[in-house]
Amino acid sequence: MSNSGYPGNNRIMAKKITGPQILTANLLSEGMVVFLSEGGAWASSLESAQLAHSDDDVAQLEAQGDQAAQANLIVDPYLVEVEETGSALSPVEFRERMRARGPSINLEFNSKTNGHALISDQAVAG
Amino acid sequence: MYRYDEFDATFVSERVDQFRGQVERRVKGELTEEQFRPLRLMNGLYLQLHAYMLRVAVPYGTLNSKQMHKLAFIADKYDRGYGHFTTRQNIQYNWPKLPDVPDILGHLAEVEMHAIQTSGNCIRNVTADQWSGVAANEVEDPRPYAELMRQWSSLHPEFSFLPRKFKIAVTGDETDRAAIAYHDIGLRVKKNQQGETGFEVFVGGGMGRTPMIAPRVRDWLPKNELLAFLEAVMRVYNLNGRRDNKYKARIKILVHELGAEEFTRQVEEEYARLDASQITPPKQELERIAAYFAPPAYEDLADSDADHTQHLVDNKDFAEWVERNVAEHKVPGYSIVNISLKPVGGVPGDASSDQMRAVADLAKNLSLDEIRVTHEQNLVLPNVRKYDLFAIWQKLKEHKLANANIGLATDIIACPGLDYCALATARSIPIAQDVSNRLGDIARQRDIGDLKIKISGCINACGHHHAGHIGILGLEKRGVEYYQITLGGSGDETASIGQIIGPGFSSETVTDAVETIVDTYVDLRQNGETFLEAYRRVGAEPFKEAVYATH
Numbered sequence: 001m002s003n004s005g006y007p008g009n010n011r012i013m014a015k016k017i018t019g020p021q022i023l024t025a026n027l028l029s030e031g032m033v034v035f036l037s038e039g040g041a042w043a044s045s046l047e048s049a050q051l052a053h054s055d056d057d058v059a060q061l062e063a064q065g066d067q068a069a070q071a072n073l074i075v076d077p078y079l080v081e082v083e084e085t086g087s088a089l090s091p092v093e094f095r096e097r098m099r100a101r102g103p104s105i106n107l108e109f110n111s112k113t114n115g116h117a118l119i120s121d122q123a124v125a126g
Numbered sequence: 127m128y129r130y131d132e133f134d135a136t137f138v139s140e141r142v143d144q145f146r147g148q149v150e151r152r153v154k155g156e157l158t159e160e161q162f163r164p165l166r167l168m169n170g171l172y173l174q175l176h177a178y179m180l181r182v183a184v185p186y187g188t189l190n191s192k193q194m195h196k197l198a199f200i201a202d203k204y205d206r207g208y209g210h211f212t213t214r215q216n217i218q219y220n221w222p223k224l225p226d227v228p229d230i231l232g233h234l235a236e237v238e239m240h241a242i243q244t245s246g247n248c249i250r251n252v253t254a255d256q257w258s259g260v261a262a263n264e265v266e267d268p269r270p271y272a273e274l275m276r277q278w279s280s281l282h283p284e285f286s287f288l289p290r291k292f293k294i295a296v297t298g299d300e301t302d303r304a305a306i307a308y309h310d311i312g313l314r315v316k317k318n319q320q321g322e323t324g325f326e327v328f329v330g331g332g333m334g335r336t337p338m339i340a341p342r343v344r345d346w347l348p349k350n351e352l353l354a355f356l357e358a359v360m361r362v363y364n365l366n367g368r369r370d371n372k373y374k375a376r377i378k379i380l381v382h383e384l385g386a387e388e389f390t391r392q393v394e395e396e397y398a399r400l401d402a403s404q405i406t407p408p409k410q411e412l413e414r415i416a417a418y419f420a421p422p423a424y425e426d427l428a429d430s431d432a433d434h435t436q437h438l439v440d441n442k443d444f445a446e447w448v449e450r451n452v453a454e455h456k457v458p459g460y461s462i463v464n465i466s467l468k469p470v471g472g473v474p475g476d477a478s479s480d481q482m483r484a485v486a487d488l489a490k491n492l493s494l495d496e497i498r499v500t501h502e503q504n505l506v507l508p509n510v511r512k513y514d515l516f517a518i519w520q521k522l523k524e525h526k527l528a529n530a531n532i533g534l535a536t537d538i539i540a541c542p543g544l545d546y547c548a549l550a551t552a553r554s555i556p557i558a559q560d561v562s563n564r565l566g567d568i569a570r571q572r573d574i575g576d577l578k579i580k581i582s583g584c585i586n587a588c589g590h591h592h593a594g595h596i597g598i599l600g601l602e603k604r605g606v607e608y609y610q611i612t613l614g615g616s617g618d619e620t621a622s623i624g625q626i627i628g629p630g631f632s633s634e635t636v637t638d639a640v641e642t643i644v645d646t647y648v649d650l651r652q653n654g655e656t657f658l659e660a661y662r663r664v665g666a667e668p669f670k671e672a673v674y675a676t677h
Contacts, residue, residue, distance in 0.1 A: 031178035072155040094605045103545040105555045
């Protein structure tokens with residue numbers, strides 16, 4: 001598996017990865033968390049994320065991440081191991097689950113979009 | 127209050143223009159993320175767990191109403207209508223967009239504020255006792271010295287690439303409200319027998335994975351020698367501090383490894399060698415800075431006010447708020463009002479833009495236009511006439527800011543934790559909310575009395591858990607959060623490091639454990655002992671027995 005240049009990979013590579021992986025990053029301009037979707041778009045929801053089951057799949061995700069980073073759309077792309085439960089995806093690491101869901105507190109403010117779309121409301125074309 | 131001089135205004139304005147150009151080049155791809163990261167960090171802009179975060183400096187925690195209004199404006203226009211006041215007396219915005227940040231910095235510059243040196247391995251925002259200049263028993267207002275250090279350390283070429291970040295705190299009172307013993311350098315203003323002003327100097331304190339109480343390296347430092355002596359400390363650190371291991375790079379490790387005596391010897395040797403005349407500012411410059419902190423135009427008032435006294439008799443809630451949140455002022459007829467940003471079940475340190483505006487207006491009209499931010503994530507109106515207290519309390523109530531819990535169990539420090547922070551290993555705010563809800567009954571809080579609960583979401587200890595009477599540290603194991611509890615920490619003039627009581631607790635059981643500890647204290651306290659006094663008398667054992675017998 002090729003992992004060059006992916007900051008999140010060192011953490012993931014520290015233990016054996018058994019499940020499928022997805023690619024995540026932050027949007028350069030907005031800073032928001034995004035996931036690489038089927039069809040190459042970057043979306044705020046991981047539900048439509050492209051799954052990599054093999055080394056070839058992973059390499060393909062990474063290539064798309066590199067391309068989007070070089071196009072100044074995203075920053076710091078990295079792979080996240082997920083579990084599939086039916087059609088739902090859930091990151092294995094607790095930190096990544098938090099990152100995917102958004103803050104668990106302050107909903108009074110964090111549901112107030114104020115011109116800043118919530119992560120779950122936002123889909124960004126790649 | 128200090129006002130920018132021409133030099134300050136120019137360099138802040140130039141920095142805004144410079145950063146605007148850097149952002150433009152980053153967005154166009156002319157700068158890579160690797161090239162841009164240190165530039166944005168130098169301007170207080172982090173990329174956190176969910177979004178960018180901008181940390182704005184509030185030098186020594188002092189603001190005026192215009193500045194607070196600007197912070198509220200930024201929260202509304204560029205963020206989500208709130209801000210988070212931090213343990214460094216700063217404010218953080220959790221949702222700015224990168225292209226907006228130069229504009230935000232431009233707005234801040236309009237009111238003499240910036241985000242410079244709120245990140246990176248430099249000397250960070252100097253913090254100070256939030257009651258500086260107004261505390262009844264203060265030796266001297268330490269803020270002119272904090273301002274002097276701000277000017278000295280701002281963009282100082284020798285100290286822009288230190289082994290690690292560097293934090294200085296200063297107090298002018300024997301009662302330590304600035305946690306000076308937990309700082310890289312802690313300074314306490316004092317007077318000698320001749321009535322001259324100087325400092326007691328502590329070096330090498332800190333939190334993080336290796337908590338340390340700073341040893342005293344100088345019992346007496348004449349005030350005009352401050353910068354030269356600090357420069358000697360910084361040079362010893364810059365030369366000998368470890369750069370090979372980030373976790374051993376703070377000055378506390380150097381002081382610990384050398385020993386306080388040897389470290390002090392090296393500092394004194396360096397101090398004797400350097401040319402202090404090149405560093406010490408001229409007397410007229412010190413006087414110019416001090417003049418900005420001259421006491422405001424206080425009225426000549428009687429110390430007691432009949433209407434205020436009557437309100438205390440008539441209104442129990444008001445009387446309780448005064449008892450916990452109002453402190454004695456050095457000027458007769460005035461009080462210090464502490465505004466709690468810790469509503470029961472709320473997010474510690476958060477304020478909405480409406481609340482910021484309300485505080486700004488109260489400061490403008492009823493506190494001689496001054497506001498302070500505390501390292502315990504609250505706000506202060508430092509100059510309130512006693513006869514205005516009832517009106518202020520009513521206004522604060524309208525804005526849900528009249529929580530009468532300063533220093534009580536729900537006045538919790540919590541770092542942002544894994545709800546916002548990229549470094550966190552567990553959530554801290556929801557635990558703070560849960561503990562606050564559990565212990566929130568005001569009669570119960572008042573019965574428990576003084577209690578400092580502090581919660582960090584990782585070993586970096588931004589929530590000051592080491593200094594908590596009850597400290598909570600959030601960690602993660604096999605994909606699940608768990609929480610270690612420490613007891614007996616303190617950040618005051620009797621500073622101590624909390625000790626771990628045993629195995630950790632799940633997020634579902636940690637509040638039960640805290641409640642058991644509190645109940646155990648209530649059962650064993652004697653003669654009005656506070657929690658900390660009782661712990662220091664009996665040690666951890668009774669608490670451990672109670673907690674691990676039931677959980």
